[in-house]
Every structure is written in C-alpha cells, then in structure tokens.
Amino acid sequence: MASLLDPNARGRVILVGAGPGDPGLLTVRAVEALGIADVVVHDGLIDPRVLELASPRAQRISVAKQRARHTLPQEAINALIIAHVKTGAVVVRLKGGDPFVFGRGGEEVEAVRAAGLPVEVIPGVSAALGCAAEAMLPLTHRDHSSAVSFVAGQCKGLTEQDWSGLAGQGRTLVIYMGIATATDIADKLIADGVAPDMPVAVLERGTLQGSRAMRTLLADLGPMVARERVASPAIIVVGEVVELSDATDKLARWARVADAMGDEVQA
Numbered sequence: 001m002a003s004l005l006d007p008n009a010r011g012r013v014i015l016v017g018a019g020p021g022d023p024g025l026l027t028v029r030a031v032e033a034l035g036i037a038d039v040v041v042h043d044g045l046i047d048p049r050v051l052e053l054a055s056p057r058a059q060r061i062s063v064a065k066q067r068a069r070h071t072l073p074q075e076a077i078n079a080l081i082i083a084h085v086k087t088g089a090v091v092v093r094l095k096g097g098d099p100f101v102f103g104r105g106g107e108e109v110e111a112v113r114a115a116g117l118p119v120e121v122i123p124g125v126s127a128a129l130g131c132a133a134e135a136m137l138p139l140t141h142r143d144h145s146s147a148v149s150f151v152a153g154q155c156k157g158l159t160e161q162d163w164s165g166l167a168g169q170g171r172t173l174v175i176y177m178g179i180a181t182a183t184d185i186a187d188k189l190i191a192d193g194v195a196p197d198m199p200v201a202v203l204e205r206g207t208l209q210g211s212r213a214m215r216t217l218l219a220d221l222g223p224m225v226a227r228e229r230v231a232s233p234a235i236i237v238v239g240e241v242v243e244l245s246d247a248t249d250k251l252a253r254w255a256r257v258a259d260a261m262g263d264e265v266q267a
Helices: 029-035 074-084 107-114 127-134 182-191 218-227 239-242 252-267
Strands: 010-015 039-042 059-062 090-095 119-122 145-152 170-176 198-203 212-217 232-238
Touching: 010 029, 010 074, 010 107, 010 127, 029 119, 029 145, 039 074, 039 252, 074 090, 090 107, 090 212, 107 119, 119 239, 127 170, 127 232, 198 218, 198 239, 212 232, 212 252, 218 252, 232 239
Parallel strands: 010 090, 010 119, 039 059, 039 090, 145 170
Antiparallel strands: 170 232, 198 212, 198 232
16 A cells, blocks of 8 residues: 555545654654645644644644543544545644544544545554653563553543553553542552552653653552642553652652651641
C-alpha cells in the first residue's frame, strides 16, 4: 500500500501522535505529516511548539477537551474532519500521546473509513512512556515487575471498571486521567487487596516545563494530590518500580514537616 504521505495524494486523513509534550519526542514521520497538512485539527494540550511545525498555510482548528466539558462532541469532531477531507484537503488529526492509547483514535478511524475516505495512523510516544522516562521510572524491571497495564481513571464510571489483578507485587499499573479521582482510586485498589504501603508516583506535566515527579504510598495518594495541588495533565503509577525512580518522596517530606510543627508546639 502506498504511503498516504505522498504529497500528490489529496483528500485524506492522517492521525498523528504528538507525544507527551516535548516536540523533540515527535517521530520524523509525524513532522513530515505536519509539513504537508492543509488542515490541523488538534487537541487542546498540544504544545505550541509542535503546532509551529505545521505549514504556515495550514488552517489550525482546536477541539480542546476538558473534564466534563468538550468544545465539540466526538461526533462533531468526526464530522469536521470528514467535511474538510471531502474538499480535497490533507487533514492531520493531531492528538496528544498516541492516537490509540486513550486518544479515541479508533473511533475516528472508524468514522473516516465509514465515509469511504483514506486514513493513516502515525504512532506517538504515549504519556506513560514519556513521563516515566523523564522520571527514570522503569515500567517493567526484571527484579520488580514483569507486567504493566494501562487504565483510565475516568471512563464510564470508576466503579464499573474491573482492575482486579492489575496492581500488586510484580506488576505495574499506570492510570491516565486519574487526578480528580485519586482518593477513589486508592480506595478501590486497597479494597481489591493492594497493600496500602504500595509505592505510587504522580508524574505531572511530564516532558514539559514545570514538570514534577512525586512519590508516596498508596494510602496517601489522595492526600498527596491535594497537598501538592497536582493538576492535569498527570499520570499515576502504582508498583514497586516507583522506588527506583527519581521522583521526590513527598510522604517523607510531609512527615518531617509534621514532626517540626509538633516540636514547635511542644516548645
């Protein structure tokens, strides 16, 4: 099959993974696709430096999404993409991370194919991989974890999700979109038998300016998110591998602060 990146081919869609943020993590193929785009339909969290790689003549359309509030519903995004392609445009659908990892890329591919239009997918570095690499957090390790799972912290209701067996000794669990439900996530995992003292990390704004890597214990996950005022985008990593990372131990720091405050009160 000929590549859809043929500059002479018009009227097609290219789903492009923009990675976790840093433009340096884009693939060469992604940069090439941006360079030939007539229209770039992009997520709201795409770094402006990535958008600058698109052709100056390309129309840029933001379809930013936030928790419980979308600029456009998914069906409208699909229709927008298809409408532009039918004019003969090369449409790059630029998505954070990887299109097929919690990016709804599968839904968009289905819609484009149902319209009888050509589509290609260029993978990107998913947030779990980019953020973990920056924090020196190995998601698998021969001595600590032989399996890794990705789940969504908000997806059709947290209580409806079955995570049994995904977290615990010898396993790593990566949770996307879980900051707003961090306390519920910890409660859910502990109720499923994960030890309350299982190490957990929160990787905030990975690969971007102002990124933070913090770790604590599972029982303290919700309180730490509140104390540190963690904001999205961020991922949560649960597992023994967290102790190998460069993430700052926030529970130990908080304990020292509490001890110091206790000493002042006694004095």
